Amino acid sequence: MHVLGIVLSGLALAVPTYLVGTCATPTMVCNTVMKPALLALGGVGMVTSIGAVFAARKIKEEI
Numbered sequence: 001m002h003v004l005g006i007v008l009s010g011l012a013l014a015v016p017t018y019l020v021g022t023c024a025t026p027t028m029v030c031n032t033v034m035k036p037a038l039l040a041l042g043g044v045g046m047v048t049s050i051g052a053v054f055a056a057r058k059i060k061e062e063i
Contacts, residue, residue, distance in 0.1 A: 002056060005049030012042035 016022050016035045023030040 002049045002052040005045060005052070009042045009045035009049060012038055012045065 011019075016038045022028075022035045025031070
């Protein structure tokens with residue numbers, strides 16, 4: 001389940017940067033609000049999912 005979080009967070013990072021992109025004008029809302037928000041939330045999701053994978057592995061090793 002955590003691997004799915006990593007993949008989905010990666011897609012959230014890839015959509016506004018590589019796959020689709022955002023508006024052409026740098027001052028539009030999609031560039032000033034949406035793109036930074038998607039990048040921040042995608043990064044938080046990625047870090048959280050990676051942390052959960054390591055935590056699950058540690059718990060599994062202790063059992």
